[in-house]
Amino acid sequence: MELSATNTTKRLTPQDFRARKGATPLVCLTAYTTPVARLVDRDCDLVLVGDSVGMVLHGLPSTLGVTMEMMILHGQAVARGLEHAFMVVDMPFGSYEQGPAQAFANAARLMAETGAGAVKLEGGATMEPTIRFLVDRGIPVMAHIGLTPQAVNVLGGYKVQGRGADATRIMDDADAVARAGAFAVVLEKVPAQLADDITARLAIPTIGIGASAGCDGQILVVDDMLGQFTDFRPKFVKRYAELGADAASAIQTYAQEVRARAFPDDSHVFSDKPAGTK
Ligand code: KIV
Numbered sequence: 001m002e003l004s005a006t007n008t009t010k011r012l013t014p015q016d017f018r019a020r021k022g023a024t025p026l027v028c029l030t031a032y033t034t035p036v037a038r039l040v041d042r043d044c045d046l047v048l049v050g051d052s053v054g055m056v057l058h059g060l061p062s063t064l065g066v067t068m069e070m071m072i073l074h075g076q077a078v079a080r081g082l083e084h085a086f087m088v089v090d091m092p093f094g095s096y097e098q099g100p101a102q103a104f105a106n107a108a109r110l111m112a113e114t115g116a117g118a119v120k121l122e123g124g125a126t127m128e129p130t131i132r133f134l135v136d137r138g139i140p141v142m143a144h145i146g147l148t149p150q151a152v153n154v155l156g157g158y159k160v161q162g163r164g165a166d167a168t169r170i171m172d173d174a175d176a177v178a179r180a181g182a183f184a185v186v187l188e189k190v191p192a193q194l195a196d197d198i199t200a201r202l203a204i205p206t207i208g209i210g211a212s213a214g215c216d217g218q219i220l221v222v223d224d225m226l227g228q229f230t231d232f233r234p235k236f237v238k239r240y241a242e243l244g245a246d247a248a249s250a251i252q253t254y255a256q257e258v259r260a261r262a263f264p265d266d267s268h269v270f271s272d273k274p275a276g277t278k
Pocket of ligand 1: 030048049050051052053090144186209219220221
């Protein structure tokens with residue numbers, strides 16, 4: 001199997017994602033801004049404008065306070081930075097749970113105003129009619145089961161889901177979203193064996209986060225893996241860089257140099273001679 005190093009080919013479609021089931025793992029990251037979208041575009045198959053934006057960029061304590069307006073603003077910013085990757089925008093808490101009609105109105109708005117190729121929503125069996133309604137009306141849906149952070153208050157925290165007898169519930173959720181027509185499903189914080197069983201059972205790709213290397217793809221929050229968001233560090237986050245620590249050290253050096261009048265030096269200031277003369 002050939003592993004392509006970068007994603008410089010045409011943008012994948014939901015149909016392509018289904019076809020990648022069991023092939024080279026799908027590379028997915030979140031992005032919330034244009035510069036980060038430009039950074040991740042080359043190497044990612046799918047970029048998610050996640051509602052994690054509320055915690056990562058807006059300092060909210062959970063994703064519950066994220067609004068449609070925030071998702072549209074960040075979706076538009078990310079769209080400006082993508083040429084290759086497929087963009088999915090999260091449906092925020094309260095924008096789809098009332099029923100299929102509410103979900104369609106808000107999903108259509110997200111797609112129309114951001115240019116996203118699909119929406120993601122949280123929930124399994126209870127969301128089956130809603131996912132089917134959206135897909136039947138032209139809105140591709142990526143499902144999200146296991147730990148669903150918008151349900152943190154019902155789940156009693158950000159706990160692993162599907163241990164022991166609870167595995168049946170998560171498996172039922174997986175079956176339901178696949179039956180409803182989701183083109184892919186995020187499995188968050190489920191035991192590795194359960195993730196592998198779901199991956200083997202479903203015809204659609206599974207995208208793991210805190211799940212298993214056996215999933216059909218992986219996703220991480222970009223600020224987590226770059227070491228920029230350090231408020232907490234789930235076990236499933238691998239840090240590929242320490243940008244937060246690097247930035248803190250750069251800012252400390254800047255502050256010291258300003259106080260010592262070491263910055264700016266001659267190379268950063270202008271003389272009174274006309275431009276072009278020495
Ligand atoms: O909001 C988000 O970033 C997500 C991913 C963690 C899957 O849902």
